[in-house]
Amino acid sequence: PCLTLSAQDREMLDGVHGRAAQVAMGIIVRMAELQGANTLLDITQAHIDGCIYTGPACLRFARQLVEWGAQVKVPTTLNAISVDKRRWREQGIDAAFGEPAAALGDAYLEMGAQVSFTCAPYLLDSAPRLGEQIVWAESNAVVYANSVLGARTLKYPDYLDICIALTGRAPLSGCHLPGQRHASLRIELPALDELDDAFYPLLGYHVGLLCGSEIPVICGLEHAQPDLDDLKAFGAAFATTSAAPMFHIAGVTPEAPSAERALGGQAPARLLRVSAMDLLESWWELNSAEEPRVDLVSLGNPHFSFSECARLATLCAGRRKHADTALVITCGRAIHERARDAGHVATLEAFGAQFVTDTCWCMLGEPVIPPAARTLMTNSGKYAHYAPGLVGRRVHFGSLAECVDAACSGRASGRLPAWLQLGEATEEPAHV
Template sequence: MTLELMADDQSMLQGEQGPAVTAAMKILVAFSNAIGARKLLDIAGAHIDGCLYHGKAGLDFVERLVEGGGRVKVPTTLNVGSFDLIHPGMMKMPPSQEAPARRLMKAHLELGCQATFTCAPYQTRFRPRFGQQIAWGESNAIVFANSVIGARTNRYGDFIDLCCAMTGRAPAWGLHLSENRRGQVLFELVDPDPEPRDALFVGVGLIIGQASGDRIPVISGLPRPRDEDQLKALGAAAATTGAVALFHAGGITPEANTLEEAFHGMAPEEVIRITRADLDDALTRLSSVADGAPLAAVSLGTPHFSHDEWMRLLPLLRKVAPGRGIPIYVNTGRATLTRLQDEGVLAGMEVFGLIPVADTCTYVTAILERLDGVVMTNSGKWAHYAPGNIGVSVAFGDMTDCIRSAAAGHVVRGAR
């Protein structure tokens, strides 16, 4: 199968647009040939996952593009890095790690990328539209773009996402194509809780991620979400426990007004029932401690807290008024943080233990003051990754549970 290249593709490939673009196009062509794509398509934007420093190879790759005069061709947002550039004083990173971590973030800016440094680019002014072709990295962003917005991207990782941004092109393959967006396995919620609790959406995400494999899940019986943040939590959990890049929720997501539409008129390959007991079991396995365990910290905002989530959190903090010195870290995008500061709503909130974190996330870098105690979170993704990444014990609960636990100094769940 021969990859069809347009005149501009050939120009990039033959070195007429600079060495950095040539390198990116060579990689993109090799990748496209490997997956069997027949042509490339134009993209409207990209989101780069490679800002988190994992070693010299990643930094060398980006710096080679910078040295070659590279510039991205489409609006390109950046995922979290290893460093909070806004609050550098909270970082606990030796200089030998700090210097390359900062340099990697800066090098992407030198390529013309936007200084978003968020895992939730859909919360920025660069949010794509329904049907737009994009090339995004970062698992939760990918599943949100495909499922909740109806934009089109595959799961692009380092460094293909950056090559797409450098060329403005992506392989016409996978979820870019309508025929590949058909639902394949049906998940039926049996007697779901009619109250759209946040934990319900996390639990559903955990289950469909584990059970879908490489198939596209369709969910029936899901209560209408309070807001898109609950769908964000569902998608993040599904992309954490599995390879889900697109889910359909009957009557909720834009390509699933009906189940027939979600399945493109075909029958599901499999039907899986999800009971309340299944959800309870999935959520229980997120916690490694029982109620009453002493608490060291709370971490919220994985994926990054939206403005709406902040507006739910701040009144809760004032009402519950934690007073035991338990820090409440909230990971958020710098654009959201700037908006909150402009609105003046964060003034004085440090008295409640509130610690905003921007540009990064507490489960991927050294921020937490204590790693020897229990950290409570409302994020299925954080609860899944943090024990392995930073070695903490985790308790999972709704946002209200987390704040009540901070006030009590120990894990409290189910309080209303």
């Protein structure tokens, strides 16, 4: 199809609005052609993932845009960057990494982006509304925006995100179109009782493995009433194992008042039934640790919400962590300020917890992860999946309450949640 451009699109392409907008529009036009889009659309906000430092080239790219006078045209938030921008030196981060990582954040701020530095922009006051056309990058943020908020975005890649923010224009394709948001896969869940918060990240991880790039509608949670933290955990784990840009949960997410509506009135291309045994197999995949000891409890992947801080403070109140076990929480600055004002930070620091802002576990290594630490524990399906490869540590995965208990005892209980206790079949498979 031939791409139709507006008069202002052509002005940007011709350099009328400066070199940065011209280069950005050139990249967008080429991407639109590759995607088969026949027009561009206006977007209301952007979230930039390209602010993560991956080497000199990404800093050079951003600085070149700044030199060309780049300024964002829509409200723009920044993802978690590679360091805690205010405290990386006191955390012992090598300056050879910390300085360019912080400088990359500064370059995007010079382009007019907000000081957000969070992988959970949906927790900010600027979160988009149902039907809003946006451009977000970062897989968990994209999935949450599409699925839970009902906003419309693709899984935008790094660097295309800032190009669109500089022009306010994006190719009209994929999930920006109502007809591209329907489910094609129906997933039926077993009847499970006594669900805890470990259920949702585990389910997201498992469902993502089944989906590939197909959008699913999940049936069987109509009466479970997952809250926004549950959906955040589900979506992040789902985005870890699936290429799909969104999910539907029948009776829960806004575009799925019923499975039939989520499917767009069509029969599903595939119908899958998940058994409790299937979920148990995924549980053991996420629980890669072979020894009970826990050297580090890592929380906040994606960034902790205010309600998670409050719940954790309740679990930790009046207790003290084990001397040999660290507990570290990552969150955005805005959430940290709210939690501090509410007294939750003081409660958690009295327990022995540490807070890290601006960055997240997918970017953190030693010395924030203690060099002597061999085994960690998390309630994040996303981090349980990534940590062995990213930081070379084995993982215990479990609920937030189990994480707190492990922080106090220095050991993971190894208990299965009630909803996974299936009799003799619950024995962990022997490690080879």
